[in-house]
Amino acid sequence: MAFEFPLLARFKRWCMPQDLQAFAPEQLARAGDQPWPRQLDRYVFIQYAAISTAFFVLMPRHLAPVLIGGGLLLLLGIMAESRRLWRDPSSKRVNAAIRVAGLIYMAGVFASAGLLEKAHSVAAIVVLAVLLFFCTSAWWGLLMFRQTQIKGRLRELEERDLQSALQAQLLQAQIQPHFLFNSLASLGHWVRSQDPRAAPMLEALTAYLRATLPLFNREQLSVGEELAAVREYLAVMQARLGERLKVEIDVDPALHEQLLPPAILLTLVENAIEHGVVPKLGEATLRIEGRQLKKGVLISVADDGPGLPEQPAPQAPGRGVGLSNSRLRLAQRFGERARLSLENGPLGGCLAQLRVEPA
Structure with a gap:
């Protein structure tokens, strides 16, 4: 240990303060140049x-x-x-x-x-x-x-990241109850009317909650995990709609590791069910596709329901919250690399497409 006179050390501390922080390269890069x-x-x-x-x-x-x-x-x-x-x-x-x-x-x-x-x-x-x-x-x-x-x-x-995380949690919290309220409303009606569909519906809803709610506490999910949650949701809707609902899923296995904010795909599927399948008289088809492209990822959810109206009526309170929140969370995660579009499909019905370009 080097010896130093107390008076000299005090003078050095007074003239040259030693409380300067040694920043790591990652901190300097994050702070910007x-x-x-x-x-x-x-x-x-x-x-x-x-x-x-x-x-x-x-x-x-x-x-x-x-x-x-x-x-x-x-x-x-x-x-x-x-x-x-x-x-x-x-x-x-x-x-x-x-x-x-x-x-x-x-x-x-x-x-x-x-x-x-x-x-x-x-x-x-x-x-x-x-x-x-x-x-x-x-x-x-x-x-x-x-x-x-x-x-x-x-x-x-750090404050901006914390604010973004809190906002993402708030947006996520707004999305989750939407499906639950609709399902519970149907379940309550069937219980009161002693509809035999109530028991299968309750079992499917319990399985969905047990399998998926822990996933939504994470900042991001893989497409494979999200797709498992979607299958549980569709089991609930199958119990609710019966043979009216036909589902086709064709997602490239190479896409299963792609990370997304939680409930993005689930929101698109729920939107297609509530606004495309349910309003349609008779049998309705829901199709989920996922492709790994040269310039990123393409996920689409299509239904053969009535499609989007040419002149949309004023939305009821709460309608459209899921899609708008999904766009906000995608922007927080990917910036301008992610685009979520909603349009009428070429063969009728509505087509939602999510594109994520590579970094």
Whole structure:
């Protein structure tokens, strides 16, 4: 362990605060590359011009150009190091830079003592000491500002992620009860009327809840897991609608590992059942397809019901919540890479298509 005098250690802590955080590369990448403040360059070079003028007035005429040129090279090195510290600010880096600056200062002291007269040498050493002090102070100030900037950006991103997660949970909570309320309403009617379909309906609904509700607490599901939840839902609807409902599922197995926000596919299927299959008189068909394309993923849910009206009537309260929430959650997860469309199918009925482009 290196020995250090208490007074020197206290002075060092006072002059050079050591509470700077060492950011991981992932944190710097997440915070983003904020541009170097160009106005700082103008400020520094204006100060250099003022100091150069003082050198030109105070120093011998034959040495002034050399000192001014050397000062310019030194300034360029200082600014280059400042930009490096801006990209990756840490106390370890700035301490190393200060040690190098100290060595350059000592070299300047010896050079001044050997090249200049005593009076001029003392003036040069004082000027170099002032420059060293301002340089090290400026580096610490720059790093403290940069650290505050990065911490603020990381805190802002964490708060935004938390807000997005809470919003996603809220949207998800709005979707889940929709199907349950409809199913319970049918079940309650059948129980009161002693309809024999009540018992199979209750069994299917219990199996659906036991298998799927734990999945909805996750941030994302694979298409394979979502498809299993859809099959449980369709079992409930089969008990409710009987032979009226015909289901066709053709999903490429290569698509089963694709991750989506929970209940996206289930919402599309539920929408097709409630607005396409149920209103249709007689037998109705629901078809689910999934394909892995060269430019991403395509999932479609089609029904042969009445389709979309040419001039939609004003929606009842709560209608359309599932699709709008699905679009919001897809935007949170994929941004502009995901598109969810709803249109009349080429053979009648309604066609919902979800496209997810590769990153």
